[in-house]
Amino acid sequence: MAAKRRPKLAVWKFASCDGCQLSLLDCEDELLAVAGEIEIAYFMEATRAVVRGPYDISLVEGSITTPHDAERIHQVRRQSKFLVTIGACATAGGIQALRNGRDVDQFMSIVYARPDYIDTLPTSTPISEHVKVDFELRGCPIDKMQLVELICAFAGGRKPMIPTHSTCMECKMRGNACVMVAHGTPCLGPVTHDGCGALCPSYDRGCFGCFGPAETANMSALTGQLSELGLESRNIQRLLRTFNTNAGPFREESSRHDS
Amino acid sequence: MPATNDASTKAGLLRRADLQSLIDALQRNDYRVIGPTVRDATVVYDEIAMVDEMPIGRGDNQDGGHYRLTDRADDAVFGYTNGVQSWRRYLFQPRRTLWRAKREARDFVVEPETEPAPKQAFIGVRACELHAIEIQDKVFVDGTYTDPDYQSRRATAFLVAVNCGSAGGTCFCSSTDTGPRSESGFDLSLTEFLDGADHAFLVEVGSERGAEIAADLPLEAATGADRQRARAITEETAASMGRTMPVDGLKDRLQQSLEHPRWQQVADRCLACSNCTMVCPTCFCSTTEDYTDITGQTAERQQRWDSCFALDHSYLHGGSVRTSTAARYRQWMTHKLAGWIDQFDVSGCVGCGRCITWCPVGIDITEEAAAFSGDGVE
Secondary structure (H helix, E strand, C coil): CCCCCCCEEEEEECCCHHHHHHHHHCCCCHHHHHHHHHHHEEEEECCCCCCCCCCCEEEEEEEECCHHHHHHHHHHHHHHHEEECCCHHHCCCHHHHCCCCCCHHHHHHHHHHCHHHCCCCCCCHHHHHHHCCEEEECCCEEHHHHHHHHHHHHCCCCCCCCCCCEHHHHHHHHHCCHHHHHHHCCHHHHEECCCCCHHHHHCCCCCCCCCCCCCCCCCCHHHHHHHHHHCHHHHHHHHHHHCCCCHHHHHHHHHHCCC | CCCCCHHHCCCCEEEHHHHHHHHHHHHHCCCCEEEEEEEEEEEEEEEEHHHHHHHCCCCEEEECCEEEEECCCCCCCCCCCCCCCCHHHHHHHEEEEEEEEEEEEEEEEEEEEEEEEEEEEEEEEEEHHHHHHHHHHHHHHCCCCCCCHHHHHHHCCEEEECCCCCCCCCCCCCCCCCCCCCCCCCEEEEECCCCCCCHHHHHHHHHHHHHHHHHHCCCCCCCCCHHHHHHHHHHHHCCCCCCCCCCCHHHHHHHHHCCCCHHHHHHCCCCCCHHHHCCCCCCCCEEEEEECCCCCCCEEEEEEEECCHHHHHHECCCCEEECHHHHHHHHHHHHHHHHHHHEEEEEEECCHHHHCCCCCCCCHHHHHHHHCCCCCCC
């Protein structure tokens, strides 16, 4: 009897910090089991050995910021049966999307000795603005157990158990008191997609929104409360303009706070 | 015990200096003792071993979307009011594994999760919380289907009630007839007498189990005056309650107002974050999640708390039924205050005020209910 062909997995990098790819390498306890069932065919951060495509599942990290990458993502899509974006860059454009709507030529003239060497786009955009994406895994960085769950679900041909509700649900399940209610700490938890296990509120910090907007996020209701807590408009804007600055609800709400 | 032994007539005085004996007696009887303690500047319920771990001299200031722990002028042990957690998490767990399955040859074998229920004693159960537990009993034990985990936890749970000496800023149990005095449903109940050097608790016995623990405590005889005083304390608490649930006729008004413009008005403010349902002591919704491992050889079904504010909660084939926040808020409130009565013969609201305090934007269920009472906000 022929051995079952293992599905081939590829990991691709675009404009990103590599932190999400590291989350995969960080799955120390699970990685060997995963490698036993899934052929890690293309993963430059882990190995130079390359197995040619097409690939059954592609994990795409990073956003599209150059003309070259805008082409390359189409090649990735053509070689991939199932394409998953991993992290805030690939899913929303990342922190580098702060450039969107700004004068990128001016940035280059200030930052680089030879701006003429730089070939970049005026925007940082998510993968979904370029090709069809089958699943978006949120987070900056992604949660490694959500990544393992996604791969297990893919291997089992089932739906991944990755809920889209707010971070508050997990926060309360952990038994936390609300940092906003009990301490007056500004927190994006009520509008932020679950996935981190309410990490920051569990350590007495407000949520930074690393996982981007939750389903049906009511942004103006939250920012209204943040200003009640004394947060100035420009600070509300700063809170929303981080890793997920270009995610629809965060982007639109933050633009309402232009001073 | 003889039938003439009316539990409510048994009482004694426990000196503040002897309060530790209650924890000790429970521990000697193999209870894991859970009580109030301060964590992250809030009162939470957690495992305690010493009275010193309790919120001595602490109170709280609560309002819609607002909670601050305060220092009291006295050394009250139970001077705080409801914190973020109820006892729900200790009876109806936030997350648990229901069963595991293993692939065997061409078949699979299901192994039920057989974790023995812990024997828990809760110290500081408020009247509203006792009512909430009784309501969850109806849901998990008394209905057509029984939740075995809840049932076994509930059967062994020892409840030490505390009659409230003050009302929290968002409490309204006197209008829902669920407090502030515990009349039944407890094993022991305490009423705190704050008299400086004579600081003591009136201990009342509510069950045979309670009588057994009480027999282990250095109780002094209580007088009729002590009991009168205990009643006067909760009457004063009831009178000082700032909020009211307009219960008369509320069920019909809500069920006849499904297209009321108020639903959209509250939805404009509502974050749909699910905090109200997570802190509610009677909310009982859960969902199941199925996991498989990478080899496909083992599977696991987990149960976790769910909320009617999550889109997936109303997911049926093809999509969620309640996509708007207005529909989800309406579902929560009409179920809690009206549909619950059809289902369980009791309102799902016990007036604890948690959904008001812990709503990050301070939506007040009593205010929302009043909006449907004709003379409320339109």
